[in-house]
Amino acid sequence: MDLLDFLTDEELIRFLQCKKTEITSYIEKPLTFLNQLRDNKLVPENLYQKVKKMKNKPKGVYEILEWVENKPGQHVRKFWRHLFQNHILREYPRLRGLKKRLLDGTFRISEKLPNAETPSSNTEVERKKKKQEQKKGATKRKKIVEETDEEEPGPSSASSQKKQAVKPPLSKHLKKGELPVICGDKEGTLYKDKLARGEKCILSEGVLYTPGDFERFSGREKSKNWKLSIRCENITLHELIQVNFHYLSDLQSAPLSPLQDHKER
Incomplete structure (x- = not known):
């Protein structure tokens, strides 16, 4: 079973919200990263081409992460799954520490992540239902x-x-x-x-x-x-x-x- 399955969509979205700057700093040469997202249909073609042509590549990577962040939970889950594939981790080894913090659950304690709001209009209803x-x-x-x-029975011999x-x-x-x-x-x-x-x-x-x-x-x-x-x-x-x-x-x-x-x- 994929360890990501133990995390909720809200946790994965919130983690991405908190880590966009950190991820951007790890992606020094973003071509492999961009191709991975494009090949797996995680970014639209027009955004891929726009960022690829940008001189300020870190700004482009951050823009892509913002775009992914605002997609539904399953899209964000797919993003993490492809970001942590072996060939991506070999290209950007500093992502391994990020993967470890996400999958071992330590981020819940060290960062005290609040509940994230997904783009779904049913988020508030689902949250109230869970509390009930x-x-x-x-x-x-x-x-x-x-x-x-x-x-509780009384004492007996x-x-x-x-x-x-x-x-x-x-x-x-x-x-x-x-x-x-x-x-x-x-x-x-x-x-x-x-x-x-x-x-x-x-x-x-x-x-x-x-x-x-x-x-x-x-x-x-x-x-x-x-x-x-x-x-x-x-x-x-x-x-x-x-x-x-x-x-x-x-x-x-x-x-x-x-x-x-x-x-x-």
Whole structure:
């Protein structure tokens, strides 16, 4: 899978908006760059010919980048894909650092990119819809926590006999409020307080993700159920929540035996 697929159109557009000057400084001899865009129909012929004839080539490259920036998201995505092809990176090796910052996600932290507006007239509607979905998700998770608190069974002789600390290293992470999680080939750290509040709660490779986004980042988006695809010490988050959600909210009062019994089975 192309790593660009993990980035949204808005992120790719905004990154281009912020990096036009930097890219221009890297393209010292723009003929290969211009031909790449023309061959892949990323610029119109009249603009290609105009820039090719310009004496001030950096100004022409910047003008092309401005033109691409104002195109739809899929066009900008195609631009990045062709800019990072091997023969272009060999011709302009300084672009490799730009590629690394874009694909490893560090630009989200170091540059704190705001949401970009795409040329689509539906941008504002889509943004509001996304916020509503996030709010609904947070409300649903809060409801699960409250229902679990109400349904917690009272102490029994069997549970008191089996009551013991979870074997390390899981218990150590639980007491700290952090869970080591894995999904596919990606590892991360889940912060249970952030999960309970419906926030981005999984830190992986320097980026905070929601559980759903972390599932997509790991390439397991087809499962469409992060509670089953994300695991902690070989236990799915679904099992942790079903057996005793207190492990993700309040370790001080939660009985440990149900999780231990489930793990042993």
